[in-house]
Amino acid sequence: EPEVTQTPSHQVTQMGQEVILRCVPISNHLYFYWYRQILGQKVEFLVSFYNNEISEKSEIFDDQFSVERPDGSNFTLKIRSTKLEDSAMYFCASSPGINSPLHFGNGTRLTVT
Amino acid sequence: SQQGEEDPQALSIQEGENATMNCSYKTSINNLQWYRQNSGRGLVHLILIRSNEREKHSGRLRVTLDTSKKSSSLLITASRAADTASYFCATLDYGQNFVFGPGTRLSVLP
Numbered sequence: 001e002p003e004v005t006q007t008p009s010h011q012v013t014q015m016g017q018e019v020i021l022r023c024v025p026i027s028n029h030l031y032f033y034w035y036r037q038i039l040g041q042k043v044e045f046l047v048s049f050y051n052n053e054i055s056e057k058s059e060i061f062d063d064q065f066s067v068e069r070p071d072g073s074n075f076t077l078k079i080r081s082t083k084l085e086d087s088a089m090y091f092c093a094s095s096p097g098i099n100s101p102l103h104f105g106n107g108t109r110l111t112v113t
Numbered sequence: 114s115q116q117g118e119e120d121p122q123a124l125s126i127q128e129g130e131n132a133t134m135n136c137s138y139k140t141s142i143n144n145l146q147w148y149r150q151n152s153g154r155g156l157v158h159l160i161l162i163r164s165n166e167r168e169k170h171s172g173r174l175r176v177t178l179d180t181s182k183k184s185s186s187l188l189i190t191a192s193r194a195a196d197t198a199s200y201f202c203a204t205l206d207y208g209q210n211f212v213f214g215p216g217t218r219l220s221v222l223p
Contacts, residue, residue, distance in 0.1 A: 004155075033210070033211075035213075041215070042213060042214065042215040042216065043150075043156065043201065043213040043216075045210050045211070045212060045213075048210050055210075056210050089153075091155055091156070093155075093156075098205075099143050099144055099205070101146055101158035101161055102146075102148075102156070102158065102203075102211060103158070104155035104156045104157070105155050106154050106155045107153075107154070107155050109153075
């Protein structure tokens with residue numbers, strides 16, 4: 001069964017550094033998402049992406065965040081200048097339709113020191 | 114405001130018992146979905162119930178939906194230790210994106 005893959009599984013970075021989290025969604029899916037989960041807490045929506053542009057973004061998704069689908073297969077989340085509070089699990093998800101179930105990757109654990 | 118809210122926040126039961134988790138939401142919905150998350154892993158879709166459905170079954174899972182009360186329940190029958198996980202409900206918010214509640218942490222003791 002096709003699955004969403006995310007790399008790296010764990011990323012450690014220093015405060016102020018830029019990080020890029022990578023995702024390969026399921027190939028025939030049209031909607032792409034990034035969520036984050038601070039340890040043991042709720043799963044928070046960051047951004048959705050459809051037709052090569054951002055559909056919606058949350059208050060969390062401020063100017064330090066950006067997303068890109070550079071080559072038709074990868075879907076990346078960039079954090080320009082990381083803060084301690086950006087430490088979390090970041091999940092990529094994709095779906096074939098707006099009301100369809102989301103397929104999640106196993107996440108990237110980002111640790112900002 | 115929270116779109117999906119699960120309760121209880123944590124539930125501990127013995128293997129073989131049934132586990133019931135509830136979810137409340139605020140807006141009109143097209144469907145409501147339940148997901149499971151094992152510790153440190155991504156969420157896995159379990160079951161989707163449409164707004165015109167009242168009950169749905171999948172194996173040991175039973176989901177009910179009461180649109181008049183804006184609530185849903187997930188029942189896991191004959192629980193197993195492997196069912197230990199967090200369970201989340203999700204609905205579309207006003208921005209047409211899925212919003213997850215804080216989840217119910219289920220522990221099934223052998």
